[in-house]
């Protein structure tokens with residue numbers, strides 16, 4: 001049995017991050033965790049694109065990928081149910097949009113949008129108990145490396 005899997009090698013990779021400003025107390029922590037992960041794995045080039053909210057992430061990711069040269073893009077956002085009546089709309093649209101951009105472009109776009117009941121749960125995932133930003137960055141590294149294996 002031959003197992004094909006991505007390593008966590010950052011050297012030589014060009015990574016894009018699209019991060020929403022909405023709930024930026026949470027998204028800034030996710031971004032910090034992701035940047036820490038990429039830096040400690042030797043990623044050479046990281047570009048950060050900021051958008052107003054998670055709903056705008058897919059379009060920005062699409063344009064970033066079309067500008068060329070990215071091995072993977074990490075989408076970071078925080079959708080808090082307590083805040084909004086259209087929690088499901090925003091969360092579902094972002095998930096669908098991110099998946100479509102990734103499949104259409106063939107470039108991995110990692111879904112790093114936390115969907116939480118309230119800010120406390122958000123803080124637990126954005127640094128207090130664990131930093132999902134770091135974890136999503138690991139998935140980004142793995143997928144970028146896997147794409148090189150599958151070429």
Ligand SMILES: O=c1[nH]c(NC[C@H](O)[C@H](O)[C@H](O)CO)c([N+](=O)[O-])c(=O)[nH]1
Nearest residue numbers: 020022052053054055078079080083084
């Ligand atoms: O990233 C988020 N955007 C949110 N809304 C803004 C949305 O992403 C767009 O920026 C806005 O609708 C303008 O298009 C949120 N809420 O509505 O609560 C949210 O929790 N998280």
